[in-house]
Structure formats: structure tokens, C-alpha cells
Amino acid sequence: MEDKKSLTETEIRTRYITPAITGSGWDLPQVREEFYYFTKGRIVVQGKKATRKEAKKVDYLLYCKPNLPLAVVEAKDNKHNEGDGMQQAVEYAENLDVPFVFTSNGDSFVMHDRTGLLSQVEQTIPLDQFPEPNHLYSVYKQWRGIEEPSEPLVASEYYTDGSGKEPRYYQRIAINRTIEAIAKGQKRVLLVMATGTGKTYTAAQIIWRYWKANKDKQKRILFLADRNILIDQTRVNDFKHFGSAMTKITNRSIDKSYEIYLSLYQAVTGTEEASNIYKQFSPDFFDLIVIDECHRGSAKADSSWREILEYFSSAIQVGLTATPKETKKVSNIDYFGDPIYTYSLKQGIDDGFLAPYKVVRIATDVDTFGWRPDEGMVDDKGEAIEDREYTSKDIDRKLVLPERDQKVAEYITRFLEKTDPYAKSIVFCVDIDHANRMRKALVNLNKERMQENYKYIMQITGDDDEGKRELDNFIDPESRYPVIATTSKLMTTGVDAQTCKVIVLDSNIESMTEFKQIIGRGTRVREDYGKMYFTILDFRNVTKLFSDPDFDGDPVKVLEAKSDEEFDEALNEIDKAEPTDNNNETETEPTQKEIDENGIELPQGLSVVTKKITVSGVPVKIIGERVQFIDSNGKLITESLTDFTKRNILGEYATLHDFLSAWNKAERRSAIIDEIVDRGVPLEDLREQVGYDVDLFDLVLHIAYDKKPIKRRDRAEAVKRSNYLNKYQGKAREVVEALLDKYADTGINSVEDIEVLKVDPFRQYGAPLEIVNWFGGADKYREAVSELDKEIYEGVEV
Structure with missing residues (x-):
């Protein structure tokens, strides 16, 4: 008789668990075994090096339908008990939105029920009595409230192009929950998915399944967005398989013979009744409307864009956003209801689908302490300057200091020179005038690069046609130019800049919605182009929003730049810490809310016309010398890099004896260092100060226990x-x-x-x-x- 305890886990799966599953009616295509990795593995940045932690995987994922996983199965060798590994398996099942969990050691199964509909939460099942697919599916339908008439829609399949691409686990959950909500008659649905997690691909799959399941009923669907580039990218990428059934609505004509319509808000609405093209459709023309970036114009109750949704009120309406908007005057949750699924920036970073980031905070003296003119001082036009204290909020909105522009441009230039001069970078400015001045300052500091190609630096704003024409090239990974884009509002959303490595914040951003959108410009991961993380250069203390409870993504680290005299040392520290076609419609710049001088949002379409004064010759310096980190709760900690590291090491190993005991007992010594790094302790960054030839073991002893470092x-x-x-x-x-x-x-x-x-x-x-x-x-x-x-x-x- 075979000794099970001598068999490996793989042998237990092959000889006992898989036959037990397939013997109960599960076909092999319904069984994903061993190599189902559902995350990518979080990206860990140490110095300039970025590596991935181990991705999460399940031993088995069992499907009843191609789009519907029903069970996670965790396998162990026979030296384990049959219930070992259950807690982790349940956690993975919750992540995957799967209702049933099984563990086995080859003797029997332990079943965990997440639906609450079975008689016991956990029970032991003989090896030859594994549940049949139809039994688990019937319990699932009861759990989800799915009735027979709606089952064909729920069971509809994803679009596949034969390449093997399939929705990621969180996209599958978002799609399935939306389809189930529609099947149960829900008319308003909200999905919250962080920028860079594939909202448009998710929308395409939702539309596909709804469209195909109702093909005989000729359902008509509208996809709405507020940027032309979003529509055009969508049409040729995620929506291309709709082919001849799809059209784009322009502001010239309406053809009602199509089934899938893509449109800008601006293309179907206007200030005059005659220009409201959407009214050429009957109110019940569309059966499904999917609204991209629904936190923007469509969220506001009195918005002209909201009028479109209310006109087609009989249609099912699905809102997609990375940043659900909730203010006293604007609420998309009020309109759509609570999100049926949320996949946050933090989750995306933890799973390794989104890029982590480093933050460099730079403070100038005029931003920090303000500026007051000398008595009798005049501006560049020779006009008297009002005698008052000008604060950071005044700079570039009411007060222009050319020397500050120069200082910021110098910092950006030197940072890129010391890291990667061709790293795609977006400089967010206060307004179009500021974006133009920053472009000019950067151009003059990058003469050689500009001689290589005049598009090295481009202003991409709503009023600049040439710059807007270069937007496609900026976001194209294959296109080297433009490298640096100066902008104000136009690039805050809808710009899929997959290889953007630097985000520069030189605007007073106080809206959490806008802040998250801007951060999202850098969150794409493109390992094939060396894009594993990105850097934020913050000149306005905007990253204070990291400590806001509404923010949900922890940065790798926050560095405060040093004074002018120690500028190169600061960049060294940072460096070593580092490792469209705009055709018919007019896109306006200020689609984000304009703020008046009292901080009050103005009605959409209005902006503040403020007289600016320009004062040349005001000396500006970069000040400050501190390092800040974000702790696990998202709060800023102000302390030195050394103190932060020492506190964290001593928190785990209170004495040298404790550390050495753990070190000597470890099967792999390097695992102890890996654990310290995984807790966010930046040992590689510290080693640069001591020397790269020092062992990390000795670095720990030196920092935490005051031992002299020894070279390897x-x-x-x-x-x-x-x-x-x-x-x-x-x-x-x-x-x-x-x-x-x-x-x-x-x-x-x-x-x-x-x-x-x-x-x-x-x-x-x-x-x-x-x-x-x-x-x-x-x-x-x-x-x-x-x-x-x-x-x-x-x-x-x-």
C-alpha cells in the first residue's frame, strides 16, 4: 500500500485531489490548477533597483462558467491535516469574490461556505463526495439573487481575441457585479477603479456581454467621455472588436442605424437648444449608457452634461470613476448610488498592477515664508505693487516671480540629468500662462536637448493646437519625443501616459479628486520600457494630501530637498534613492473646477480673471533639510532617514542579542534583511551614505546598535x-x-x-x-x- 506521507504536494494533487474533483463532474477546462497567479507581486523599490515580491496564487480555481469562478482549493501534502491552509485560502477567496473554499491533504476535503446558505460554515467531506458544479452554482445563484430569466445575461461570456488575454481578477469582479446588477434590474451602477487599472477595458467587456446576450433584441448602447482622446483611443483599442456596429457621434450629423455609440459630452450638448444633438434621439433610444470619468461634469446636479443622463433616464446607466466625488454641491454617489465594487490605488500597488512612487518635496523661501514688496517697489510695468504679504496661493495666480520659474526649471533639469534625461515628465502648472513660462524656462536650460529635437519640451494645454497634436506622441511608448510636457488642466485625466516617470507638482492643488487623477498619470507599469515606479517632485506641498484619510495609496518615501548650497548632495541622495487625434470637437481646458480667491468653486464654464503682476529680480532660494516618510496609516513622519530606520529595526529586534539570535537561526540569512526591507526600511538608500561596499548586515548593526560598519x-x-x-x-x-x-x-x-x-x-x-x-x-x-x-x-x- 502506498505511503501517502512520502508523497510530495504535487503528487498528492495529481493522484488524489484532481481525480476527486474531476470525478464529481468538473471538466478539466473548468479547473485552473497551480499556476493561477491572480496578482503580479508588489513592486519593491530599493535605491535604483525595483523588484517584485512573490505574486499570489491559488492551487486550484474552479469555474462553473468561463466568467464565473466558484471555488478555491488549497492543496497540502499528507504530512499536513486536511484543514491546514484554510485561513489563507479564505482570504484569497474573498479577494477573488469566490463563494466556496476547500482544503485537502489527499485524505478528505474541508469545505468553507462564504454564502451562509449551507447548514455549516465548515465541514469535512469525504474524498469521493466533492460537490458537483451545478450544486455549487445553484447555491451561488441563490446567494447573488439571480433568477432564471436573468441567467442568460449572467452566464454570458467575455470577448476574447484568441491572444489569451483575459480580465484580471478585479476587472472580472467589476464586470460580473455590474452584469448581475443589470440582470436584477438595477438602473444606476457605480464602479470605482483606480487610474491605470483598466476602466475602459472593463467597460468594453460590460458592453460586450450585455450586447451579445441581447443580440436578438437590438440593444443600443452609448459610451460617454469628456476628452476626445479618450474616445479615439477607446475606438481603436478596447472597443475595436465592435467593428461596423460602432460609430462616433460628432456635432454634425446623427445616424441612428448603429448599435454602439461613442461620444464626447461636448459633441451632444451645448448652450443653445438647437445644439443639443442628443435630443435628436428619443429619450428611450439607448438601453445602456456607460459614463467614463463620471466624477466630472456629469456629477453636478445642474450640469448641462447631467441633462444628457436625465434625458435618457430610462436607460441603464453605469458610471466609472477613479475618484468618486462628494462635496456639498456635487455627488455622483447621490446619483448612481454606492459603488458596487471598489479597487483602490493602494490595492493596485499592493497587487503589483500599479507602480509605486517616490516623492521629493522641495520648498522655496517665497512659498514657505511668503513675500512682501519693499516700500515703493514697482512691478515690471513700472506700476506700484500693493503692500501686503503674498503667500504661496498668490504665486503664479496673482504674483509672477520669474526667478522662481527659473529655480524650479533648474531643479527639474538637474534632476533629470542625474536620473534619466529622457524620462517622460509632466509639469503641472497653475494655469496656461504659467505652463508657457515653465516651457520657456526649461527650453533655455536644455539647449542641447532642444537642438537634438525641438519637441524635447512641449506645452500641452487646451489653447495650444501644436502642443495638443503632440499629446499622442507623448503618451506613445515608442515615441521618444516630447519628453517634458508642461500643462495645467488638460493632462490631469484621460492621458494614458504609460511610460511617464516624473510628475512635477507646481500648482496649488487642494482637491483630492484632482490630486488622485494627477498621481494616476504615473501609475502605469511598463516593465518592457523600464517603468517600474515613478517620482513626484512637489514644489507646492501638495503631497500633504497623502495624510488625508481619503487618500488610499502609500508612497515609497518622501524626501525634502536641501538648500541651494547643498543642491548636488540632495540630488545625489534622491538619485541613489531612485533606482490623438483632436479633430472635430473643441476641447476646453478648465473642465476641472475653477476656484475664486476665497476658495469657493465657481459654476462650470466660469473662470477667474485675475490681474497678475510680474516682479523680476526677486531672489529665490530652495530651503529645508529634512526627510519625511509616510507610515502605514498614511501620515507624515518627520525625522531623519537614520532615525526612521533605527526606530523600525529596534521595534522588531529590541537588542543586538535579539537580532543576532534571529540571524543565526534563519535558514537563509538574507531572509532577515528581506523582511526588514519589506517593512519599508530603506536600507539601500542608507547604504549610499555609508558606502555600497558595506554589508547590509553590518549596516543594520551600525544604524541600530552603533557598531562599526565592515566592508564585504x-x-x-x-x-x-x-x-x-x-x-x-x-x-x-x-x-x-x-x-x-x-x-x-x-x-x-x-x-x-x-x-x-x-x-x-x-x-x-x-x-x-x-x-x-x-x-x-x-x-x-x-x-x-x-x-x-x-x-x-x-x-x-x-
């Missing part, structure tokens, strides 16, 4: 001088010496990873299997590496 090369040489190497002979000794050299060059991680045997200089000794056999096999080789680890770190005094 010195530790390696100490081992070579000892008698330790005499225990090895021949090629085995050569390999150990090579491991010591590898440690001196790169650290303990590479030594402990057996994959190191596949690279130089080890390849010259032969294949990894041949090398480990010199030590008596793989286990003996691992013992040798563990002993070498111990020898390297020998002699640390407690």
Missing part, C-alpha cells in the same frame, strides 16, 4: 586568512573561494541562491549538478553554504 571585502578576506578553507580540497575549494568573491562583490543573497552556479565564474567549472556533487550532493552543498555564511559573520560581539 574585509569580511571575505578574513575568511580566506582563517583555516576555514582548508576543510575543502581541489575544485570544491575553488568554488568556495569563488563564492567568497561573489559575496564581496554583490552580497549574501547571491551566495545563498543556488542559481549563482549558472553564472560566471562558476560556469567554467561545469553544470550546477556537477558542482554540487563535488560537495557530496545538493544537501551537502547547502550545508557548505550555510557554514560559509556562519564563517563570514563570525566574531560579532553582543
Whole structure:
């Protein structure tokens, strides 16, 4: 008789668990086994290097329908109990919105019911009595309140193009919940999904499933957006499979023979009754309307854009937004109801689908302390300047200081020179005039780059046709130019700048909605273009909004720039911390709310005309010298980098003895360092101050326990001088010496990873299997590496 306890987990799955599942009626296409990774793995930034943490996966994900997963199954080897791993499996099931959870060790199953409809939350089930698909599906329908007439819509399938692309887990949840809400007769639906998580792709799948499930009924669907580039990108990308059934509404003519309509708000509404093209359609013409970025014009109750939604009030209306808007005057939750699903920026970063970010805070003296004119001082026109205190809110709205423009442009230029001169960068300015001045200042500081290509720096604002024509090139990963775009409002939303690596904040942004939208310009990940994270340069203290409870995404770190005299040192610290077609319709710049001098939002379409004074010759300096971090609760902590690191290490290891005990007990020493880094301690950033040739182990001892740091090369040489190497002979000794050299060059991680045997200089000794056999096999080789680890770190005094 077979001894189950001698079998691996894979063997238990193959011989017992999979046959038990398929034997109860689950076809193999309904069973996703072992390699179903539903996250990408959070991106961890240390210095200039960005790596991914391990992605989350389930052993099995069971589907009743192609779009409908019903169960997570966690497998263990037979040395475990059948219920081991249940807590993690339930957590994953909640993430995946899956109702049933099973664990097994090959003897039986333990079933966990999340619906609350079964007699027990958890129960043990014999191996040969795994539930049939139809049984779990019937419980699911009862749980979701799905009745027979609506089942065809709920069971409808996604669009696939044969490439293997399928919705990510959170997109699937958003699509399924929307389709189920529609099937149950809900007329207003709100989805909240962070910028960069694929709202338009999600919308396309919702529309596809609704359209295909009702094909015989000729349903007509309208997709509304407020930027022309959004419509055009959507038409040729996520919506292209609708083909000849789709058209774009312009402000010239209406053809009512199509089924899928794409339109700008501006194309179907206007100030004159005759220009309200949407009224050429009957109120019941559309069956489904999907509204992109619904936090904007359509949210406000008296908006002309809201009139469109109210005119087609009989249609099902689905609102998509990254930032649900709730103010005393504006509420899209009031109109659409509470979100049926939310996927936040923080979740996207944690899952590795969105890029994390670093924040550099730069304070000038005039922004921090304000500015007051000397007695009798005149502006550049020779007119007297009102004698009062001008604050940061006045700068660039009422008071223009050309020297400040110059200082900001210098900082941006030097930052890019020291990091990546061709990193796509967006500079958000107060208004169009400010964007124009920043473009000019940057152009004059980048003469060589401008000679290479005059489009290196472009102003992209609503009033600049040439700049708007370059917007497509800016967001195209294949296009090198433009590199730097100065803007005010036009690029806050709807700009899918996937390779944007730098966001510059030089505008007084106080709206959380606008702030999140701007941050979203950098959240796309493009590993194939080296875009794993992005940097925010904040000149206006806008990043104070990180501490707002409404913000839901923690930055990697926040750095405060140093004074002018220490400018290069500051950039060094930062550097080492780093690793459309606009055709027929007119797009207006101020689609965000305009604010009057008292901070009151003006009605849409109105703006503040403020007289600006320009005063040249006012000296401006960059001041401040502190490092700030965001803690796990999103609150700013003001302390030095060293103090922050020491406090966090001592919080886990109160004494040197505690740390060394954990270090010596660890199967892999590098795992201790990895755990410290995973908790947000920026060891790589600190090592730059001490020296990259210092071991991270010694860095911890130095920062937290006041020990003198030792270089890796010195530790390696100490081992070579000892008698330790005499225990090895021949090629085995050569390999150990090579491991010591590898440690001196790169650290303990590479030594402990057996994959190191596949690279130089080890390849010259032969294949990894041949090398480990010199030590008596793989286990003996691992013992040798563990002993070498111990020898390297020998002699640390407690």
C-alpha cells in the first residue's frame, strides 16, 4: 500500500485531489490548477533597483462558467491535516469574490461556505463526495439573487481575441457585479477603479456581454467621455472588436442605424437648444449608457452634461470613476448610488498592477515664508505693487516671480540629468500662462536637448493646437519625443501616459479628486520600457494630501530637498534613492473646477480673471533639510532617514542579542534583511551614505546598535586568512573561494541562491549538478553554504 506521507504536494494533487474533483463532474477546462497567479507581486523599490515580491496564487480555481469562478482549493501534502491552509485560502477567496473554499491533504476535503446558505460554515467531506458544479452554482445563484430569466445575461461570456488575454481578477469582479446588477434590474451602477487599472477595458467587456446576450433584441448602447482622446483611443483599442456596429457621434450629423455609440459630452450638448444633438434621439433610444470619468461634469446636479443622463433616464446607466466625488454641491454617489465594487490605488500597488512612487518635496523661501514688496517697489510695468504679504496661493495666480520659474526649471533639469534625461515628465502648472513660462524656462536650460529635437519640451494645454497634436506622441511608448510636457488642466485625466516617470507638482492643488487623477498619470507599469515606479517632485506641498484619510495609496518615501548650497548632495541622495487625434470637437481646458480667491468653486464654464503682476529680480532660494516618510496609516513622519530606520529595526529586534539570535537561526540569512526591507526600511538608500561596499548586515548593526560598519571585502578576506578553507580540497575549494568573491562583490543573497552556479565564474567549472556533487550532493552543498555564511559573520560581539 502506498505511503501517502512520502508523497510530495504535487503528487498528492495529481493522484488524489484532481481525480476527486474531476470525478464529481468538473471538466478539466473548468479547473485552473497551480499556476493561477491572480496578482503580479508588489513592486519593491530599493535605491535604483525595483523588484517584485512573490505574486499570489491559488492551487486550484474552479469555474462553473468561463466568467464565473466558484471555488478555491488549497492543496497540502499528507504530512499536513486536511484543514491546514484554510485561513489563507479564505482570504484569497474573498479577494477573488469566490463563494466556496476547500482544503485537502489527499485524505478528505474541508469545505468553507462564504454564502451562509449551507447548514455549516465548515465541514469535512469525504474524498469521493466533492460537490458537483451545478450544486455549487445553484447555491451561488441563490446567494447573488439571480433568477432564471436573468441567467442568460449572467452566464454570458467575455470577448476574447484568441491572444489569451483575459480580465484580471478585479476587472472580472467589476464586470460580473455590474452584469448581475443589470440582470436584477438595477438602473444606476457605480464602479470605482483606480487610474491605470483598466476602466475602459472593463467597460468594453460590460458592453460586450450585455450586447451579445441581447443580440436578438437590438440593444443600443452609448459610451460617454469628456476628452476626445479618450474616445479615439477607446475606438481603436478596447472597443475595436465592435467593428461596423460602432460609430462616433460628432456635432454634425446623427445616424441612428448603429448599435454602439461613442461620444464626447461636448459633441451632444451645448448652450443653445438647437445644439443639443442628443435630443435628436428619443429619450428611450439607448438601453445602456456607460459614463467614463463620471466624477466630472456629469456629477453636478445642474450640469448641462447631467441633462444628457436625465434625458435618457430610462436607460441603464453605469458610471466609472477613479475618484468618486462628494462635496456639498456635487455627488455622483447621490446619483448612481454606492459603488458596487471598489479597487483602490493602494490595492493596485499592493497587487503589483500599479507602480509605486517616490516623492521629493522641495520648498522655496517665497512659498514657505511668503513675500512682501519693499516700500515703493514697482512691478515690471513700472506700476506700484500693493503692500501686503503674498503667500504661496498668490504665486503664479496673482504674483509672477520669474526667478522662481527659473529655480524650479533648474531643479527639474538637474534632476533629470542625474536620473534619466529622457524620462517622460509632466509639469503641472497653475494655469496656461504659467505652463508657457515653465516651457520657456526649461527650453533655455536644455539647449542641447532642444537642438537634438525641438519637441524635447512641449506645452500641452487646451489653447495650444501644436502642443495638443503632440499629446499622442507623448503618451506613445515608442515615441521618444516630447519628453517634458508642461500643462495645467488638460493632462490631469484621460492621458494614458504609460511610460511617464516624473510628475512635477507646481500648482496649488487642494482637491483630492484632482490630486488622485494627477498621481494616476504615473501609475502605469511598463516593465518592457523600464517603468517600474515613478517620482513626484512637489514644489507646492501638495503631497500633504497623502495624510488625508481619503487618500488610499502609500508612497515609497518622501524626501525634502536641501538648500541651494547643498543642491548636488540632495540630488545625489534622491538619485541613489531612485533606482490623438483632436479633430472635430473643441476641447476646453478648465473642465476641472475653477476656484475664486476665497476658495469657493465657481459654476462650470466660469473662470477667474485675475490681474497678475510680474516682479523680476526677486531672489529665490530652495530651503529645508529634512526627510519625511509616510507610515502605514498614511501620515507624515518627520525625522531623519537614520532615525526612521533605527526606530523600525529596534521595534522588531529590541537588542543586538535579539537580532543576532534571529540571524543565526534563519535558514537563509538574507531572509532577515528581506523582511526588514519589506517593512519599508530603506536600507539601500542608507547604504549610499555609508558606502555600497558595506554589508547590509553590518549596516543594520551600525544604524541600530552603533557598531562599526565592515566592508564585504574585509569580511571575505578574513575568511580566506582563517583555516576555514582548508576543510575543502581541489575544485570544491575553488568554488568556495569563488563564492567568497561573489559575496564581496554583490552580497549574501547571491551566495545563498543556488542559481549563482549558472553564472560566471562558476560556469567554467561545469553544470550546477556537477558542482554540487563535488560537495557530496545538493544537501551537502547547502550545508557548505550555510557554514560559509556562519564563517563570514563570525566574531560579532553582543
